[in-house]
Each structure stands twice: as structure tokens, then as C-alpha cells.
Amino acid sequence: MERARARDADAFELLVEEHLAGIHRIAVAIVGPADAMDVTQDTFVAAWQQLPRLRNADAFAGWLRRIGVNAARQWLRRTRRRREWGSLEENQGPMVDASEGQRDFRTAVEARALIEPAIERLTPDQRAILALHYTLGYSIADAADALDIRVGTAKSRLNAALRSLRSAIDPAAADGEAEAEIEATS
């Protein structure tokens, strides 16, 4: 670690090797496989550039994870700003025709077709907490730490994310089931 902080790229490469899979997994979960390598790359470049600022070498893993999550959120934010207003009308309207969806969502492929557009509509922070908690299996506390927010905020953000997701998929079905789920899994 000390050599890496002293700008030894070979030493840093060992750190990259050790943490590459974990950061890539975070990136895939939050931004998706197509752009995960870009986010992974951004994460390690930022870590390399910021490493001299890291005071506590023992905190490297958590620090790197935060950079990774932040890089993924920033990536979503940046691309979202470019994309989301392609059609203001579309984006503010229901993403999915629920009556159509309810007839057809039974297979996994159809579920994907139904849920993925709804996920696209979530805010970067909402996507991040869903990915960390559900896709990567982080506890609420760990997700809160990775996002650098309080546990209470993480819970409420998770609630809001599920609520948004549910109402984007099917506005009529929005109910309180998500809160029970969060309590059960945190």
C-alpha cells in the first residue's frame, strides 16, 4: 500500500488485481454490463489519483468501494441527463402500459421487458441502493456505508425506490408491500 501511495504503479496493480472483481460487480449491478468496465476503469483511475489523500491504509477496501459506487452513480447521472429528456413526454408519462403488462409478464423475458424500462426511470441513487441491497446482497447498513448515507436514509431511499419501481411498472398496484420487505431483509 505504501508503495502504491508513493505512485508505484506496479504496486497499485496488485491492489487492482485484488479488488477488480468486486468493483466490477458493483459496476455491473448499478450501471449494467455494457458500461461496467468504463465505471470500473474510472474507479481505479480515481483511486490511483486520490490515493495519496487516503490517510488510513486499512480503510482502502471501503474507500475504494465508495469510489466505485460514486463513480457508478455519477455515470448514471451523467448519462441520464443526456438521455432522459429525449422525450419529456415519455419520461413523465407511464413507462409501461400496465394493462398490457399484466397479461404478459409471466415469463422471465417478459418480466425483464417490464422491469428494465422502469429501472431506467429511477434516479441514480435509487438504482444504486436497489443494486447494492438486492442484487449484491448488501445489508442496509453496508449499503448505507457504501453510499455514505445514514441507515435511516438508506431505508427510506430503498422504500422510495421500490415504490417508484412498482408504480412505474403498474401504478395501480402501488401499496405498502415494499416496506414490509425492507424490514424483513435489513
Next chain:
Amino acid sequence: MNDEQIIEYLRTRHRTHFDPPADALASVMSAIRDAPPRRSLFASVMPIAAAVSIGLVLLVVAIGVVPRIGLVPDASASPDPSVPPTEAVATPPVSPSPTASVRPAQSLVQPGDTATLAATDSHGEWGTIRLERGDELGGYPDAEIPADTFVIEVLVAYEADRMPDPAQFGTPDWTLRPRNAPPERFFVIEPQEFERANGIGLRPAMPLGVWPGAVDIFTTPAEGRIAFAVARRDADLELELVYRLGDEEQVFPLRTPGLPPEAVALATPQPTSPEDIAEAIAMAEALFADPDECANTLDGYSVAFPDAWYTNTAVGDTPACSWFTPEFFEVAASGEAPEGIWISIGLVDGVVGYTSITEIYVNDELVIDGRQAFRVEYNGNATANPDFRGYHYVIPLGENGPTLVAGTSTESADDYLLAKAVLDRMMERFTINR
């Protein structure tokens, strides 16, 4: 679809892609070794910025030459390097090497207090950083802040005399910490952004971000707000703002002990409902069932508009086909814009942009009649009037202008959603004859 099905989907989502590709390590290390040159993004911005700034215009969104839609061409060209505003780059903060010097004891304790730093890098001074203490806020009515905290805002404005090297700077250079606090109460807070409840925009308004960011809007100087969420229990501490670049830090007293501001409750957001939008679109579609068409031969465009609406003929200096509204109107002999105009189209000298004081909600590029154009929804002064919205289509007609602008706003249209939907359809049928 119930929650269980949604969560099950999330649990299995992308799992087959978790493993990095075989060349991932080599690719990351290559990026790391290439990192220093890549940080000089500003270099690629500068020619554009210079081109824009020489003899051209940044428009202040306020009141305007294009009647009723709030545009003013600013005739004064800026020789300063223009830098892009609020959007942060994807990478988290880097550690730039510029250092800054500051006069001692510049206090930022009172709202409105200012301080300046001479920003320097390895080549010397590259510009000025101006700080202005903002208000303390018990919260934002439209954005949730952490529980039991209050917010201190600081405006940070960078004015570059030349391109700094390396070029990235902004939010991560700033932190807040207690001054003279016992160890058990010491903390460091980084600036935060708070997503607005309606999902559009952030608090603080115009957050600083990391510069350079997007290059679609140029501002001079680069500026933005940083906001620190301070625990209310820490209101009895002295607080200081810390500017850190490399190993150097500059410190500014930011708060003396005292009661925090009263908490501000999050107001229930009232987003535009999908039903309202759908209704406006349906109305607009109906209005375009058999549209009329008019032409502005002076400025060189023609456009379709609702048969049931009215437009103007040429009067005085005002060319025909400039104003559109559902109610009949008469144009004064002076050519002054009458009341009640919903949509205006006009030609503006120079290049159009939006200053960094503006909140941008929509900003996308599109093609109108074969020309690159962009569409913006904005609020020129969200602090004074958070509900205001302006909606513009901007079509540059040359590198140095002129620019065609078509727009509406919540102040000009009685039914803003309908006006937007109608404008969208007008622009789909817009023809440029120049």
C-alpha cells in the same frame, strides 16, 4: 406484478455478467498509466470555448428581445475561457496539483461574506476563486436532507485567466470540519447534493460539481454552490471551511456557535402528473389535425401551427409569424409584444447559451429541419420563483449566430403544458429557408 417478483428479478439481475472480462486488469492499468493526459479535458474544451467567447454571446435567461420567452442577447463578448457548468464528470474527484494562496483571516461566518483565493498550479497563477457564504437552511422544501441536520451553502466561483493544469477542480476540494473541537467531536463533512423530490434537479441549486464537466453550456466564470449538512447537535461548535489541493489546505471560519435554523419540512411534491401531460398532448394533437402554416420571410422560416390559434402579420419591426396564442390579439403599431402570447419565435443575434445561474431541467440535442439544435427547459432564478419554467428550442444558424429561438414559459402561457405540447409539434413541422 408484485413486490416479491420485482425483488426476485433484482436479485438475479445481471448475475451472469459479474465476472470482469479477461483483459480487464490490462485495460484498467492502461487507463491508469494514461491517466495524466486524460485529466486535461479542459484542453479539448478550450478551442470551443474560445471560439464561442470571441465576439459571441452568452445569453442570460431573464427578460428578452424575443418577446415573452425570456431571452436577452448579451452583446458583450467575453474574452475569458469559458468552462462548462454543473454536470460532474464520471470519475470521482482527482487530486489536482494546483495550489492556492489566500489572505489570512478571511471570514465567511456571515451570509454574504466573501473571500478570494489566487488559484495557482505549477505554472503559476491560473485564476481566482471567489467564495461567498450562503444562507443556513433548515432544509429544502423540495429536497430531503439527512434527519436532524441543517445546511450551510457556499457559492464557489472560479474565474480562469488561462487553462489550469491539471484541469480538474471543484466539489471534492472542499470540506467542512469543526474548529477547536475535542477529539470525540471531530468530524469532516464533504459537500452533498440532495435530489429534489420530484426527481428533477438537485439542491443546492446549481451545485458546483467537478470541473470541467459537460461542454454543452459554457459559463464564465465556472461557479456553483456547495452544501454541507451539519448535524443540529453540532451547532454549538465553531465550523470552518477547508480548501485542500494536494498537501496544502486553506481554512476559512464558516460558523460560530449558535442556534441552527429552524427545520424546514419537506413539502409534498406536486409533480406534473402523467395524466395532465397525456391530456395536453392529446389536446395538442387534436389542434394539429388540420394545421395552418405561416412564414417569416425576413428571418427565413415557416411553421405549422394550430388552425384554431392566431399568429401575427408583419407590424413595424416585428416580422410575421413571430407570436402564437389561442386567443385573438392585436399588435400595436410599435410592434411591441401584446399580452397573452403563449409561444414566440424570434431571431437572436449571436450565440445562445444559458448562464450558470440557471437551473436546467431539460437539455437535449436534436435535429430540426436538418440543423443541429437543442432544447432546454430552465428556471432562470429558481430561488426567487421555483415554479417558473421556460421551454426553448434553440437553433444556431451559424457558428457566430444568428440563432433562432422558439419558446414558451409558465409566465407567458396560461396552460404551460399545452403550450409545450403545441410547441413540440410546431418544431416537428419547422422549416428553415435560409
